Amino acid sequence: MRYSALSLAWNALSGHTRWQPAWRDPAPKPYYDVVICGGGGHGLATAHYLAKVHGITRVAVLEKSWIGSGNAGRNTTIIRSNYLLPENVPFYEWSMKLWEGLEQDLNFNTMVSQRGVLNLYHSDAQRDAYARRGNAMRLHGVDAELIDRHAVRRMLPFLDFDNERFPIQGGLLQRRGGTARHDAVVWGYARAADSRGVDIIQNCEVTAIRSRNGRVEGVETTRGFIGADRVALALAGSTSLVATSAGLRLPIESHVLQAFVSEGIKPFIDTVVTFGAGHFYISQSDKGGLVFGGDIDGFNSYAQRGGLPVIEDVCEAGMALMPRIGRVRVLRTWGGVVDMSMDGSPIIDTTPVRGLYLNTGWNYGGFKATPASGWCFAHLIATGEPHGTARGFRLDRFATGRPADEKGVGAQPNLH
Amino acid sequence: MTRSQAFRLAAGGFVDRARPLRFTFDGRPMTGYAGDTLASALLANGVRLLGRSFKYHRPRGLLSAGPEEPNALVELRKGARREPNTKATTVELFDGLEAASQNRWPSLRLDLLSLNSALAPLLPAGFYYKTFMWPRALWERLYEPVIRRAAGLGRAADGHDPDHYEQAYAFCDVLVVGAGPAGLAAALAAGRAGARVILCEEDARLGGRLLSEDLEIDGLPAHVWAEEAVRELSGLAGVRIMPRTAVFGVFDGGTYGALERVTDHLPVPPAFAVRQRLWRIVARRTILASGAIERPVAFAGNDRPGVMLAGAVRTYLNRFAVAPGRRLVLFTSSDDGWRTAAAAARAGMEVAAIVDARAAVPPAVMALAPRGATVHLDARVREALGGRALAGVALEAQTGRQRIAADLLAVSGGWNPNFALASHHGARAEWCPHLVGFAPSGAPDGMVVAGAARGMLSLARCLADGWDAGATGSETLGFRPVGARAFSAEDEPSGVSALWHVKGGRAKAFVDLQNDVTVSDVLLAEREGYRSAEHLKRYTTLGMATDQGKTGNVLALGILAETRGAPVPSVGITRFRPPAVPVAIGALAGRHRGREFRPTRLTPTHAWAQSRGAVFVEAGPWLRAQYYPMPGETDWLETVGREVLTVRRSVGFCDVSTLGKIDVQGPDAGLFLDRLYINTFSTLPVGRARYGIMLREDGFVMDDGTTARLAPDRYYVTTTTANAVRVFQHMQFCHQVLWPDLDVQLVSVSDQWAKLSVAGPKARETLRGVVDAGSDLSSEALPHMGVAEISVMDGIAARIFRLSFSGELAFEVAVPAGYGAALAARLMQAGAAFGITPYGTEALGVMRIEKGHIGGNEIDGRTTAADLGLARMMSRKKDFIGRVLAERPALTAPGRMQLVGLRPLAAGARLRAGAHFLAPGAPAHAGNDEGVMTSVAFSPLIGSWIGLGLLKSGPSRLGQRVRAYDPVRGGDVEVEVVQPCFLDPSGERLHV
Amino acid sequence: MRIECPYCGSRDSREFTVLGDARLADRPDAAGPGALGRFVAYLHERDNPAGLHPELWYHGAGCQSWLIVTRDTRTHRIQKVEAARDLPREGALR
Amino acid sequence: MSEPMSPAAPESSGLEGRLVPGRHGNASGPAGVTLHLCPPRALASVMARRGALEAAVRGVKAGFGLDLPSAPRRVAADATAFAWSGPGQWLAMTTGQTPGAFEQALRKALGASASVVDQSGGRLILRLAGPAARAVLAKTIPLDVHPRAFGPGDAASTLAGHIGVQLWQLDEAPTYEIAVMRSYAASLAQFLLDNSVEFGVEVSGAPPQPP
Ligand SMILES: Cc1cc2nc3c(=O)[nH]c(=O)nc-3n(C[C@H](O)[C@H](O)[C@H](O)COP(=O)(O)OP(=O)(O)OC[C@H]3O[C@@H](n4cnc5c(N)ncnc54)[C@H](O)[C@@H]3O)c2cc1C
Ligand SMILES: NC(=O)c1ccc[n+]([C@@H]2O[C@H](COP(=O)([O-])OP(=O)(O)OC[C@H]3O[C@@H](n4cnc5c(N)ncnc54)[C@H](O)[C@@H]3O)[C@@H](O)[C@H]2O)c1
């Protein structure tokens, strides 16, 4: 049943008892053309575009627990394409374009809200670095504005402009950036993929990749072996664990990134704001919660939880930036296991094992990439060739010396 | 005035009737007593409508008497101190308290948004995912603004938080969380054993349920026993009692986060007192004795003001001496609920009926029924009737349906152990049929759970369990055994059977009262495939409100299980996360806000520069003098121009103490540096300095700086200001981890030396007035890149380095940091005849750009030594960090962006760093992007803006023109590609 | 997290900075054939296990020692802590 | 008695006007803590060379009569003390000599067994004492300073807020000395004051000599 105001009203008449499951709950079949490991945003988007764009529908998405249980379901929902490097800007901009039509494509309200993303700067050098980035965006046809302190004050009068350790000088603003409802993205892609015949199989953990003579044959799972012509990994923080079974050692470390939500309060923060002199970024959800975060904890972890030092660090920066939130209470903190790569940029590529495809290295910023990641990964799986906007995301870039290192900090994942 | 407290009992309770306190709610003045919470004081005054729900704006009253409260949220205090979403049940009453209801318009009684209730059929769980999609453009313009207007509960404060917070550490052998009977017994045992004990209690008053119940321990009224226990604990040297302190999170390694509400019970914090304090408690053992939370039942209208948890009714009666109503109906499926009927009758309330869903109850329970109360077994409340207040209940009894008038409906569906903290590290919960609830199975390392928190539901068992946990815990840590201890206390009946949902009734039946999640929402989620407990939560928002589902979560799971005909644990249980109680952001930040957000590093000449009117700039942690305006100068460009010209024509000096400085000693010091830098230091003669470049292991430039050799086995290394800490750590890594066999000793001397760079043609003459007799500054004795140990200012040991960043004859003079200010003052005197000027980081930057020296903008982590024109420095004769990977194909390929100088074609045209280069005439398109302007300056000597940049194949394009394209600032300037060095390329000025 | 520094005793993790996989201690030989490949692997490839993970931590705010901390990445439980300078070299961690 | 550090130029701590003598904060009753900036002393980093730890220990024993600690402790005799600051590393200090003379004396005693680096200008030392000193430290550093865990002679390097410090306990009063990098001293002083005002703090210019 299509979703619309009309269908909602129609169903109200029957007490909402006629709605069908958003996706089926099928048992795994013995064989698929493509098995996608990982029911996060990227895996589900890949399935959707495989089916929709490439007509490949004998596809299964295998998820070890419930779909969206990974980072797709726990991120701070920021979408933007305000990157510097030519490897990144076109890709993330392609993603923005897909976001801009996502609700209509999926017939699911993913609440893409282009409320703007403002990165504050606090020094001349930072201003110039942001100008460099903004100019790079403009050269790629992406919107970017460099605004001054007065313009920031007009947008966010309650920031601390008087007692600052690192005075706010201005910001880089991408108005088309914003947020999207994380869970809805997962469910929307799942429902759309399912409607085209994709099997979404929850509570099905991939335990190993089976291959013979350098060609993939399928995957071992907690629900038995599932054969496949092609196997695609979209496991985010868990990628290394499965890839090891195919003999791959990856340029990936799994780290914990925390996020925070406050009690619901009347909305007063209308854009996404990032502090440039500390680790803190914030937006306010449509429910009223302040959704905020900061840096990763810095150590390898699969535990989905972090520690007090980062919690304090984030709140210190939050209070330095907007002391108005001092009496607002943190309601919940959590962590996600993020796939930090050696240059801070993603990997979408084939592997030495034929038929095995890799999608990883999303660091703390792969939610915004969800549509383009799915699109490009589907393209690679279907055609064997990298998509035009993802050519910089190949595995061999570390050997050839072409890292896409936005921060310029080198091969140390916890600094990206 | 006290007469207004119409629902206050004449006697009993722990309120001080001699200390009346005035307060207002929505502007209405009232009076309560010391010892009251805001909730109990409002109840005493007969106020029952306290809030509106999130979605439907339904009228709501008190459900509970504690931190699990979903309904009674208020805005406490005003203006910059306004605290939204404050649970009235946790606010200690103080004189002058002001509270207001929230999320209603125009008033609490008449809330127009309650129209949402009428629209409810259109607004089931997740309705917004199905609509508002068309037309797309209306989402940001119409739909979302409307949704956001309705969003949120209370309002954030109006201004910057005026109060202070702080963070602190505490350490103990045994941490006890909760001071109910279990916690008190645990603390007594551990304390008597001699352990260092911390007892944290969220409440202002210790005792837990003992304050709410009418029980005895060892022949004493339980609350008296609690007072004695507290007295004994206070006398034990190792025991620290922390009331008003909630433990909110379990972190790794036995670290606990706790929030102390230091002065929240006062109108404003007294002078020098903080509002709240964040504690990080490090405990070797922890006993979680956090009690249990009562569970409501889902039935139509179960959210009306006047429907209250049975245990909370007892709390109001016994602890606060308030009758929450006049005529009570009890609806329960647990033995414990019956105690409420007894307590109410004892307090003089009318008990109209006891409705128990069970077909039979034990005689001991039946005995609790007050005389005059009708007992209905195997009966249910179908609906709570009324509007803004409860008027009665509709009953489904063996005798048929009937209505009973009542203004208070006490509900008990059993008790859920409150073990959230035990689950913070992922320990699972197990289903306990005898509780009809979950209990913890497992706990974080070092923690045991005791008392009701692990499902012990009688007083005698809680006491014994707590004692045992305290005794065992301290004994395993090596403290003296205290043995078992028998308490004489009641083993109250605690039978319960499952009672989740009563079907029928017209009104909505709620499971999550704050977020307005109803039974039908739960069933809709199930129907639509959101079957995992976590999907159910996210789709319906169940348990996501400020109470985190403390009362509603298990109820929803029970309902789902019942619907599926499956056991409750098969439905799953959502994850618990810190904080167990919401914590103010300000408390987590402590003192680190405003100017104290991060420490400020001050240079040795800071105060001196301040006295000269310097303008300062943040440079990482440092504050540095940016420029020194003189009277009459109107803008910074003028000042900086003057500073530069003074240096170029005469002399000036600049504090460069912020550079990182590392003393490297040992027989292998030279070898060590050879391995770190791309060039060679083992061949550097003693008394000379050399510029060096170090790479990261990936072959890109990490840092640069000069290194001097002070002795055969001693070097003095400098790093850039920005990388000082990182380079030192990197050196320690290389030494300790990669090459521990080398005999080198490293120590930072960054703060030991004040370092002033004296530059300009008159630098030597100026310095002659500073150095002590016998110090030879001639080029013979101290050639360019020469280093000497001398003395200055009559006997102060100093080091002098003939190094130049500015391109002028220049000396860096280093004195022990305490003499930096004196040296600056002395330089001013000595250079007075030459018109000496101090200069700041701006002029420093101008001069380095004029000379084409690279800085942080060029060393951006993506440039190679060759990109920066320094390929020749790279030694081929040795291994060094980064050598191998610097040879990767793309790092050596032609066409990389490389360092050049840039000059505008139009005189006076302004350059800006961050502009990108395009070939003239090439469309502004990423494919034509050829590089970026990295640094710019106005050169007063050249009379033009100049720049450094990284340009594709730059060095081979000298003389060509490119556009410096800067759309974000509206700039588009044509520039000529020139050598990076604009001034004195042959370096003659260095040698005057 | 609390880290038992072999020199300073049990300390809050905020006194430390972490570099990552302890294999970074096994820097390959720059001479000899295949150095480039070995360095690419050394610097970029990680085991990234879910379980015990030897890793490099620096007690920067304490004794400035580099430590090898063997920690379970699933639970954050620390199994042992050794000083890096005391470790036998040459492939000891492989 | 400390000899004058320099006859000629004035030395400044950079804390002038930032650590103002007098009573601050809570004014009732005796001050909970006292806080002083110690007069300049000669300081030096001493780092044993590879394999020369024992020789360095012997050298200090012979030259200063002190047993170099091999754990986080500080040993003192007369005017001179050594605080362990890392494996094979100590912060040496004296109130009895000029920095130059102290450095020479250390070199003489240690010979080739250790590297010696003058740090006299690099650190300032604040002294915190009084009945509330432990409570102030609880807000300042992440260490357990309960008498069962930390006593006179114990030393540690740690973080005070976001500032690296090295501290040691002198006596049971308790009295602590906190050494901090000079550029951070103003921020540390502010942090200590903020953490002390609750108890009342007496700041004085010239502290009594250590017992
Ligand atoms: C706290 C936090 C905040 C973030 N904020 C942002 C942000 O604001 N903006 C942004 O762009 N990005 C953000 N990110 C990053 C973003 O969430 C991720 O990069 C992105 O979600 C990763 O892609 P995914 O959705 O496919 O991953 P996931 O959702 O993690 O998908 C991986 C899935 O694989 C499943 N899986 C794992 N192992 C197996 C197995 N063996 N078999 C089967 N299934 C398996 C997992 O259960 C999971 O569902 C944030 C991340 C975190 C943790
Ligand atoms: N018969 C029954 O069915 C039944 C059911 C439930 C409880 N009880 C009675 O309740 C009592 C339970 O005793 P108990 O000691 O286990 O629990 P308790 O409820 O008496 O005490 C728990 C205490 O812990 C505090 N607390 C909770 N979380 C905290 C946190 N995070 N930080 C700091 N403090 C926190 C609470 O404020 C409370 O004071 C017994 O008397 C028992 O008989 C009986």
Ligand SMILES: Cc1cc2nc3c(=O)[nH]c(=O)nc-3n(C[C@H](O)[C@H](O)[C@H](O)COP(=O)(O)O)c2cc1C
């Ligand atoms: C954007 C966003 C908003 C959230 N808002 C809330 C909220 O209002 N209430 C709440 O309890 N949790 C909220 N959460 C947190 C989730 O409850 C949950 O903690 C998170 O998705 C991680 O899952 P886990 O805690 O089950 O591991 C939010 C999470 C995100 C990503």
Ligand SMILES: [Zn+2]
């Ligand atoms: Zn240490």
